[in-house]
Amino acid sequence: MKTVSLEQELNPWEAQAARFDFAAQKLNLDEGLWKILRYPQREIIVHIPVAMDNGTLEVFTGFRVQHSIARGPAKGGVRYSPDVTLDEVRALASWMTWKCAVVNIPFGGAKGGIIVDPKKLSLSELEKMTRRYTAELIEFLGPEKDVPAPDMNTNEQTMAWMMDTYSMHMRQTVTSVVTGKPLTIGGSRGRLEATGRGVLVVCDEALRKFEMSRESTRLIVQGFGNVGSNAAKLMSDAGYKVIGIAEYDGGLFNRNGINIDKLLEYRDRNKTVVGFPGAEASDPKQLLLEDCEILIPAATENVITSQNAAGIKARIICEGANGPTTAAADEILADKKVFVIPDILANAGGVTASYFEWVQDRQGYFWKESAVNEQLEFILREAFEDVVHFSETHHVNNRIAAYMLAISRVAHTIKLRGIYA
Numbered sequence: 001m002k003t004v005s006l007e008q009e010l011n012p013w014e015a016q017a018a019r020f021d022f023a024a025q026k027l028n029l030d031e032g033l034w035k036i037l038r039y040p041q042r043e044i045i046v047h048i049p050v051a052m053d054n055g056t057l058e059v060f061t062g063f064r065v066q067h068s069i070a071r072g073p074a075k076g077g078v079r080y081s082p083d084v085t086l087d088e089v090r091a092l093a094s095w096m097t098w099k100c101a102v103v104n105i106p107f108g109g110a111k112g113g114i115i116v117d118p119k120k121l122s123l124s125e126l127e128k129m130t131r132r133y134t135a136e137l138i139e140f141l142g143p144e145k146d147v148p149a150p151d152m153n154t155n156e157q158t159m160a161w162m163m164d165t166y167s168m169h170m171r172q173t174v175t176s177v178v179t180g181k182p183l184t185i186g187g188s189r190g191r192l193e194a195t196g197r198g199v200l201v202v203c204d205e206a207l208r209k210f211e212m213s214r215e216s217t218r219l220i221v222q223g224f225g226n227v228g229s230n231a232a233k234l235m236s237d238a239g240y241k242v243i244g245i246a247e248y249d250g251g252l253f254n255r256n257g258i259n260i261d262k263l264l265e266y267r268d269r270n271k272t273v274v275g276f277p278g279a280e281a282s283d284p285k286q287l288l289l290e291d292c293e294i295l296i297p298a299a300t301e302n303v304i305t306s307q308n309a310a311g312i313k314a315r316i317i318c319e320g321a322n323g324p325t326t327a328a329a330d331e332i333l334a335d336k337k338v339f340v341i342p343d344i345l346a347n348a349g350g351v352t353a354s355y356f357e358w359v360q361d362r363q364g365y366f367w368k369e370s371a372v373n374e375q376l377e378f379i380l381r382e383a384f385e386d387v388v389h390f391s392e393t394h395h396v397n398n399r400i401a402a403y404m405l406a407i408s409r410v411a412h413t414i415k416l417r418g419i420y421a
Contacts, residue, residue, distance in 0.1 A: 020403060046062045063086055071101065075108065078111075095109065103348045166178075202384050302326055339398070
């Protein structure tokens with residue numbers, strides 16, 4: 001891959017495009033299909049007026065990008081953040097296309113976002129903004145069109161508002177228009193833990209490949225939100241030793257292992273992991289460079305870059321977050337022989353469970369949690385084997401193998417369907 005500036009390296013759309021181009025080249029992808037798959041099918045920008053609690057009017061900018069609907073309806077989260085950009089949403093939408101194709105579920109990729117600091121809005125203002133955003137997109141959403149889900153700073157309540165708004169316009173209750181809903185209105189058992197559980201499954205597969213045991217495997221988890229905390233809890237319960245937790249406001253380190261149950265209780269009481277008595281305080285950035293078997297970046301993009309990749313000592317990196325490793329860092333990690341389980345495989349447990357929720361809503365029949373977990377493990381184990389097989393067959397790293405696998409599946413579907421003109 002060509003040399004790029006740090007600004008280009010940290011641009012998620014540029015990072016996604018660089019990997020796509022490299023994988024497409026390895027596949028000898030037809031030039032026409034290359035052009036179709038490289039860019040999103042549809043990009044929507046909406047400006048959302050909201051009557052604030054103090055009587056003023058504010059206008060927020062929102063996005064919805066649908067990258068592909070070749071294999072089924074678009075699927076992807078909605079995030080609320082002051083840092084949301086169209087390039088970020090474009091990248092996340094395309095990653096969703098590849099993620100769904102890697103685990104072979106019948107969705108394409110989409111993503112949405114609103115430029116807003118949700119901490120500065122009341123619950124009433126958040127509801128108004130969410131409902132107006134949904135209404136502005138109403139013709140583009142639907143169980144057969146585009147199915148949103150929670151993402152950064154959105155949750156079950158956000159999805160309930162979106163589902164209700166869509167249902168009011170349709171004049172009937174349509175639970176399958178979103179996933180990640182509360183159980184009482186069509187949510188699925190096991191979904192909240194699904195991304196963390198998927199991380200456990202693919203890490204188990206990596207240990208099997210390298211003939212390692214859980215008990216001798218030390219973990220460092222960066223990010224202790226939904227994905228990181230659930231991965232840490234499930235993996236700790238399974239016998240892995242969690243020695244480090246890195247959060248935005250501070251880090252924890254204990255070479256003998258951190259008691260995750262006690263840390264969760266502490267975090268719930270204090271709203272932070274900082275000050276937890278069962279571990280030493282540590283610099284979160286330095287924790288990424290500590291000696292361990294598995295490093296799990298489970299927070300935001302661009303955590304592992306050309307600036308710190310050479311210092312990473314982990315044997316395995318399992319990407320619980322979307323885009324935590326830049327393309328330039330990939331090359332450094334490959335030279336160091338680090339086994340990277342890429343985001344479009346490692347965190348695909350969430351979208352797989354979303355698929356299960358969508359299926360259950362459409363059937364009107366809901367599964368036991370054990371059935372959800374069993375199906376999740378089966379799909380992710382198969383996907384892991386497929387990616388590693390592609391990697392070994394084509395002599396590329398796991399990320400490029402995952403892209404190649406995904407691109408080949410989507411391209412094959414487009415070829416079969418043909419181009420409507």
